Amino acid sequence: xxxxLVSDLWKAFDGVVAARAVSFSIxxxxxxxxxxxxxxxxxxxxxxVAGLEIPTRGQIRIGGRIVSxxxxxxxxxxxxxxxxxxxxxxxxxxxxxxxxxxxxPLRVAGEPRRAIAARVAEVLNLVELRDLGRRFPHQLSxxxxxxxxxxxxxxxxxxxxxxxxxxxxxxxxxxxxMRFELKELQRRMRIPVLYVTHDQAExxxxxxxxxxxxxxQIVQVGRPxxxxxxxxxxxxxxxxxxxxxxxxQITAGGPGIxxxxxxxxxxxxxxxxxxxxxxxxxxxxxxLVLAADEGLPGRVQVQNFLGNLVEYKVLLEGxxxxxxxxxxxxxxxxxxxxxxxxxxxxxFER
Amino acid sequence: MLDPRVPLLVLVAAAxxxxxxxxxxxxxxxxxxxxxxxxxxxxxxAIVGPGNLRALTNTVWVGVASAAGxxxxxxxLAFLVMRTDIPxxxxxxxxxxxxxxxxxxxxxxAWAQLLGPQGYLMRPLIALLxxxxxxxxxxxxxGIVFVMAIHAFPLVFLTVCGxxxxxxxxxxxxxxxxxxxxxRVMRDVTIPLVLPALLAGGLLAFIHSIANFGIPALLGIRVxxxxxxxxxxxxxxxxDFPLATAKSxxxxxxxxxxxxxxxxxxxxxxxxxVIAGKSIHPQIIRxxxxxxxxxxxxxxFAVVIAxxxxxxxxxxxxxxxxxxxxxxxxxxxxxxxYVTNQEVIRRALANSALLGVSAATITMVLGTFVAYAxxxxxxxxxxxxxxxxMLPYAIPHTVIAIAMILAWAQPPVALYGTIWIILLxxxxxxxxxSLRTTSATLQQVHExxxxxxxVSGAGPLRAMRDIIxxxxxxxxxxxWILVFMPAFRELxxxxxxxxxxxxxxxxxxxxxxxxxxxxxxxxLSVLVLVLILGSNLIxxxxxxxxxxx
Numbered sequence: 001x002x003x004x005l006v007s008d009l010w011k012a013f014d015g016v017v018a019a020r021a022v023s024f025s026i027x028x029x030x031x032x033x034x035x036x037x038x039x040x041x042x043x044x045x046x047x048x049v050a051g052l053e054i055p056t057r058g059q060i061r062i063g064g065r066i067v068s069x070x071x072x073x074x075x076x077x078x079x080x081x082x083x084x085x086x087x088x089x090x091x092x093x094x095x096x097x098x099x100x101x102x103x104x105p106l107r108v109a110g111e112p113r114r115a116i117a118a119r120v121a122e123v124l125n126l127v128e129l130r131d132l133g134r135r136f137p138h139q140l141s142x143x144x145x146x147x148x149x150x151x152x153x154x155x156x157x158x159x160x161x162x163x164x165x166x167x168x169x170x171x172x173x174x175x176x177x178m179r180f181e182l183k184e185l186q187r188r189m190r191i192p193v194l195y196v197t198h199d200q201a202e203x204x205x206x207x208x209x210x211x212x213x214x215x216x217q218i219v220q221v222g223r224p225x226x227x228x229x230x231x232x233x234x235x236x237x238x239x240x241x242x243x244x245x246x247x248x249q250i251t252a253g254g255p256g257i258x259x260x261x262x263x264x265x266x267x268x269x270x271x272x273x274x275x276x277x278x279x280x281x282x283x284x285x286x287x288l289v290l291a292a293d294e295g296l297p298g299r300v301q302v303q304n305f306l307g308n309l310v311e312y313k314v315l316l317e318g319x320x321x322x323x324x325x326x327x328x329x330x331x332x333x334x335x336x337x338x339x340x341x342x343x344x345x346x347x348f349e350r
Numbered sequence: 351m352l353d354p355r356v357p358l359l360v361l362v363a364a365a366x367x368x369x370x371x372x373x374x375x376x377x378x379x380x381x382x383x384x385x386x387x388x389x390x391x392x393x394x395x396a397i398v399g400p401g402n403l404r405a406l407t408n409t410v411w412v413g414v415a416s417a418a419g420x421x422x423x424x425x426x427l428a429f430l431v432m433r434t435d436i437p438x439x440x441x442x443x444x445x446x447x448x449x450x451x452x453x454x455x456x457x458x459x460a461w462a463q464l465l466g467p468q469g470y471l472m473r474p475l476i477a478l479l480x481x482x483x484x485x486x487x488x489x490x491x492x493g494i495v496f497v498m499a500i501h502a503f504p505l506v507f508l509t510v511c512g513x514x515x516x517x518x519x520x521x522x523x524x525x526x527x528x529x530x531x532x533x534r535v536m537r538d539v540t541i542p543l544v545l546p547a548l549l550a551g552g553l554l555a556f557i558h559s560i561a562n563f564g565i566p567a568l569l570g571i572r573v574x575x576x577x578x579x580x581x582x583x584x585x586x587x588x589x590d591f592p593l594a595t596a597k598s599x600x601x602x603x604x605x606x607x608x609x610x611x612x613x614x615x616x617x618x619x620x621x622x623x624v625i626a627g628k629s630i631h632p633q634i635i636r637x638x639x640x641x642x643x644x645x646x647x648x649x650x651f652a653v654v655i656a657x658x659x660x661x662x663x664x665x666x667x668x669x670x671x672x673x674x675x676x677x678x679x680x681x682x683x684x685x686x687x688y689v690t691n692q693e694v695i696r697r698a699l700a701n702s703a704l705l706g707v708s709a710a711t712i713t714m715v716l717g718t719f720v721a722y723a724x725x726x727x728x729x730x731x732x733x734x735x736x737x738x739x740m741l742p743y744a745i746p747h748t749v750i751a752i753a754m755i756l757a758w759a760q761p762p763v764a765l766y767g768t769i770w771i772i773l774l775x776x777x778x779x780x781x782x783x784s785l786r787t788t789s790a791t792l793q794q795v796h797e798x799x800x801x802x803x804x805v806s807g808a809g810p811l812r813a814m815r816d817i818i819x820x821x822x823x824x825x826x827x828x829x830w831i832l833v834f835m836p837a838f839r840e841l842x843x844x845x846x847x848x849x850x851x852x853x854x855x856x857x858x859x860x861x862x863x864x865x866x867x868x869x870x871x872x873x874l875s876v877l878v879l880v881l882i883l884g885s886n887l888i889x890x891x892x893x894x895x896x897x898x899x
Contacts, residue, residue: 052801078804079812085805091798095820104816105806149802156807 001064003028003160003192004049009058011044018044020216022058026160026192027208031183033195035203036213037239042196043164045213049194050085050162051078063159079108084153085162089169090145092137098124098148099133105156119155126185127151143174150182154189161186163195167202179205200240204228212236230272234348237282244288244322247350248281258347263296263318269345279347285311285325290332292341298322300336314340359723359731362716366738369778373753374745380756381595392596399593405581406600409560412495412577413604417506417556419499424506424555425548427648432514433540434635436645443511448656450504451886453839454497455564455856456875459863460659461497462488462568463666463872468673470662489573497565500655502555509551513544532635546615553612557605561746563842568863578604579748579842586752586846595756598749609744660879666872685873695858695874701769702855706838709776710830716777717784718792718826725792726800726818736785743782750779751846767849775843780833787832791825792818828889835885839878 004026019041034042060068067076127147220232231237252259255274298316465488585594674680723732759766803813841856863871
């Protein structure tokens with residue numbers, strides 16, 4: 001059975017639709033992410049699942065139980081949903097110690113004192129705050145406060161863990177470390193997670209599956225590799241990873257694989273949506289090569305050495321520029337004449 | 351799903367309508383009621399009646415003159431404290447804000463003792479100048495303007511200091527790097543950017559001055575110099591209620607005009623949203639050799655407005671008789687013994703304490719609910735309720751007292767002469783203060799803190815008990831004391847509403863001073879001030895200096 005099932009969810013604020021016809025499901029031990037730019041409706045959707053917003057329309061089930069169904073007048077308030085949630089600003093209560101923060105869901109549930117103490121100790125261990133139970137939030141670093149928030153969210157053995165951009169307030173190094181920890185923790189706890197972020201790298205790294213959202217709608221759902229390699233729309237292709245778009249003319253072939261002409265150069269490209277005529281050809285920087293036998297002639301404008309790879313900005317004949325990523329082995333100076341070859345490409349509407 | 355908080359909101363809304371709207375509507379209605387019909391006769395009388403036009407023009411020019419004085423002093427001292435290398439800034443700032451904590455009518459009493467015909471400052475001045483009599487009188491229009499300006503000064507000073515503090519230092523640095531010297535930067539960037547704040551502070555000073563009763567009552571009535579507040583008081587003593595209501599409306603109109611101006615100024619200010627960033631290293635002007643001179647003048651100014659009046663009250667309360675030679679042999683505690691033994695005074699202290707505690711508690715409970723409903727629960731109608739509660743901010747306290755008499759002085763609710771009518775007036779008058787502190791406190795508690803409790807399994811009431819209330823408690827306690835303090839020593843409303851056995855301490859002090867018992871008035875003032883300054887200290891400690899003055 002699905003841990004969460006959202007079907008045809010709509011949410012409007014004073015007539016402005018923030019989420020439209022959102023549907024997805026989360027498996028029992030799945031890490032599921034809503035990914036999209038700010039204002040795309042991902043946080044609204046999460047808050048509807050939490051019960052912090054009342055949906056305009058649509059059904060939400062958690063663990064098989066209907067928690068929201070406005071048409072039937074059903075609504076379970078957040079306190080009745082058995083959730084754990086980590087807020088973007090952590091929302092750690094400043095007037096309570098670390099112990100009291102983590103113990104709160106258990107106290108509200110009326111668990112006996114002994115059980116609470118044992119569970120809090122267990123959870124503090126889990127989030128690596130073993131000896132800090134007596135501290136107050138103002139005595140903790142940002143990273144530690146976040147662990148408190150995570151511990152509090154896990155303490156009550158929730159049916160699902162909701163995470164609203166939990167890493168966005170951490171510095172880059174800590175963020176990467178937490179990324180691993182979060183995933184390990186989820187694997188160990190075998191708990192379903194609904195995660196919200198605008199950071200595509202984070203979403204790719206963490207998720208079992210993710211949904212890309214734009215303008216209140218889900219555009220594509222799939223495993224990270226699936227979405228990276230087979231973006232459904234030009235928006236997804238552009239939003240996930242880096243992508244070069246060049247104008248192209250389709251010369252032969254329909255759905256599937258097509259022959260296209262780009263700047264006078266003929267090549268083959270995937271054509272999932274079966275476009276014909278003029279199109280935009282989309283190529284990832286790592287799918288471009290600089291020393292090709294045939295391709296698009298151009299000149300290296302900028303060279304950025306990034307350590308594990310080198311990034312080039314190449315000015316093509318005709319005035320367009322592309323980004324190319326290459327291994328650091330062979331290097332091209334700025335100003336060098338190159339021929340850019342296309343290894344793999346996709347076609348989208350112009 | 352009906353939110354359980356909605357019926358409560360309806361109840362509070364009904365209370366607000368009865369407390370605020372009904373009495374205010376009474377004032378408007380009665381001012382227009384002429385022989386059973388509607389007409390403008392009372393307004394005609396309020397303007398062309400003997401001395402009445404004079405009261406109106408006096409109100410305006412006294413208000414403008416005191417605001418102007420406060421603006422000049424406020425701007426200069428704010429610049430000195432915030433933007434120069436003058437020493438002792440912190441202490442100086444605290445001292446300069448002092449008059450804000452002292453009730454204006456205490457100031458009038460103190461200055462009458464200092465600059466009256468036999469005043470502590472007047473006698474040496476007469477001797478110094480070799481005159482036979484005082485060169486000027488504190489009992490005059492300019493005496494009133496002088497004391498009003500002192501009490502309005504902190505309003506301007508604080509507003510300008512705030513604007514200078516919030517101004518982004520990079521704006522001034524940009525002018526420096528464009529080649530402007532410090533004085534040029536001040537002229538071209540700093541002053542233009544602070545000007546709206548200075549004007550806003552001036553308008554605030556004007557609004558406070560025209561609504562003041564104690565100063566013109568103690569310094570003006572005996573020389574027949576009337577402003578609207580004292581003129582309304584006189585009309586009630588005749589008694590001529592219709593005339594008093596018409597004058598009240600005129601006073602409200604003058605104040606509303608100033609408020610409208612202030613509102614426009616604030617909207618215009620949004621074009622300059624640059625005053626928003628945090629200033630890190632604001633431009634500090636080095637005064638060089640002028641540093642000591644500026645410091646000495648600032649200290650002298652602070653001593654005159656803050657220390658002298660308090661010292662005068664203390665001295666007067668300790669002298670065997672007013673005018674006694676200033677020697678240790680002349681000191682006595684008999685006035686304190688007298689005031690603590692008098693049945694009337696003890697009763698007045700009890701009345702004021704009861705009124706202060708009740709008014710503070712009731713306004714804080716109502717204010718907290720309205721603020722919670724508006725900011726947190728976002729209940730529909732709560733914003734309108736907030737506006738309603740803020741309405742009395744635009745109504746001078748004299749007019750609030752008149753409204754109470756009109757609304758609650760006849761059957762079926764005949765409260766006039768009882769302590770309840772004073773309490774109702776206090777609740778209405780201090781509602782805006784409570785709403786502002788409760789809103790500010792609640793806004794500091796981020797919404798997610800409450801939501802975190804909800805997803806942890808706590809219902810709305812439990813979340814309120816465990817999270818919201820503990821977090822807002824210090825702010826609410828401070829807000830309570832901020833209402834209690836002015837209510838405890840209130841004069842303007844209680845002087846119009848008190849009856850037999852319902853005197854407040856403000857009324858007693860006022861009457862004592864007016865009947866010539868200036869030493870009793872001084873002793874009582876000192877007692878009240880000790881209490882006020884003491885609670886202020888508690889508030890500052892409790893809120894780590896965020897609330898209080």
